[in-house]
Amino acid sequence: MTEPAAGFPEQVTIYEVGPRDGLQNEQAVVPVEVKAEFVRRLVSAGLQTVELTSFVPQKWVPQLGDAEELLDLLGPLAAGQQRPVLVPNERGLDRALDKGVRAVAVFGSATETFARKNLNRSVAESLEMFAPVVKRALDAGAWVRGYVSMCFGDPWEGPVPVSQVVEVCSRLMDLGCDQLSIGDTIGVGTTGHVSRLLEALDAAGIGVDQIGVHFHDTYGQALANTVAALSHGVSVVDASTGGLGGCPYAKSATGNLATEDLIWTLDGLGIEHGADLDALVETSVWMAGQLGRPSPSRVVKALAGA
Numbered sequence: 001m002t003e004p005a006a007g008f009p010e011q012v013t014i015y016e017v018g019p020r021d022g023l024q025n026e027q028a029v030v031p032v033e034v035k036a037e038f039v040r041r042l043v044s045a046g047l048q049t050v051e052l053t054s055f056v057p058q059k060w061v062p063q064l065g066d067a068e069e070l071l072d073l074l075g076p077l078a079a080g081q082q083r084p085v086l087v088p089n090e091r092g093l094d095r096a097l098d099k100g101v102r103a104v105a106v107f108g109s110a111t112e113t114f115a116r117k118n119l120n121r122s123v124a125e126s127l128e129m130f131a132p133v134v135k136r137a138l139d140a141g142a143w144v145r146g147y148v149s150m151c152f153g154d155p156w157e158g159p160v161p162v163s164q165v166v167e168v169c170s171r172l173m174d175l176g177c178d179q180l181s182i183g184d185t186i187g188v189g190t191t192g193h194v195s196r197l198l199e200a201l202d203a204a205g206i207g208v209d210q211i212g213v214h215f216h217d218t219y220g221q222a223l224a225n226t227v228a229a230l231s232h233g234v235s236v237v238d239a240s241t242g243g244l245g246g247c248p249y250a251k252s253a254t255g256n257l258a259t260e261d262l263i264w265t266l267d268g269l270g271i272e273h274g275a276d277l278d279a280l281v282e283t284s285v286w287m288a289g290q291l292g293r294p295s296p297s298r299v300v301k302a303l304a305g306a
């Protein structure tokens with residue numbers, strides 16, 4: 001049943017990360033034909049923004065070592081679609097631009113330990129690495145997202161001060177990013193903390209129209225945190241069909257907010273999103289068959305009887 005509530009956006013963009021965040025963390029490498037079929041199903045279910053893969057060295061993320069092949073299999077975009085990819089450095093950007101990609105994401109960290117583990121650099125050195133990537137991407141007419149990981153807590157450093165997160169976010173916006181994605185990589189955040197961070201970002205001149213939220217569901221808080229962000233006016237929400245996801249360089253990172261769980265809440269609030277819930281549930285059931293284990297999404301379980 002739809003019961004709209006005051007103070008929420010009328011429309012939300014679902015930023016689907018299943019093919020990238022979901023599949024980067026699988027134990028086995030998923031065949032590229034299966035990845036392409038996954039993306040086709042997501043797009044035909046109405047998801048306009050689908051993050052496809054990462055242009056990183058194969059030895060860092062073997063699961064996504066087929067980035068070029070995947071893009072070749074998928075072919076050109078239809079009008080209105082956006083298919084971003086992750087690029088950590090200029091080498092990654094060159095590979096992406098060569099394949100005709102025009103939406104990229106750099107990915108920074110709010111903490112030093114995760115920057116070292118995920119990017120082999122300090123926070124400052126990673127921002128130096130991103131500067132020419134963002135500039136050259138913008139010069140090439142690309143849209144650029146800046147992820148910030150460990151915005152709430154870090155498995156090695158513990159709770160992360162809001163001011164530290166705001167500092168990294170500000171630096172990424174100064175580089176020229178079009179949008180930030182605020183990452184709770186290990187899923188420890190809670191609703192009050194989300195509000196506090198969004199208020200601090202706003203006070204630093206980064207408004208909700210420049211922000212997407214990216215919640216992992218380790219402690220079952222992803223949906224509550226998303227609703228908190230929506231109530232502040234955030235209208236871009238990262239989610240992963242079937243709740244796949246995690247980060248190979250962050251212990252205790254589990255799946256992302258499931259796209260189906262997000263849609264159930266959006267539908268309940270009467271918020272437009274353009275996606276077909278039944279088609280996504282069917283896709284998650286199909287993907288679970290490919291991966292050999294059921295989807296962790298509660299909505300998939302309820303609707304598919306899985």
Ligand code: HMG
Nearest residue numbers: 055056057060088091092107118119120147149183185247
């Ligand atoms: P490095 O080892 O310091 O890199 O890694 P390097 O510049 O010294 O290069 C090492 C070798 O890799 C060289 O080759 C380079 O040419 C090659 P060699 O000379 O040894 O033959 N190389 C490349 N090859 C292909 N594509 C490239 C590339 N770059 C260098 N782009 C690096 C530094 C940044 C590359 C590495 O640390 C890296 O790739 N890290 C990425 C790890 C990753 O993908 N993590 C998961 C994504 S982040 C995430 O999941 C969080 C998120 O979801 C948000 C959240 O939840 O918080 C986004």
Ligand code: MG
Nearest residue numbers: 021185246247
């Ligand atoms: Mg993530």
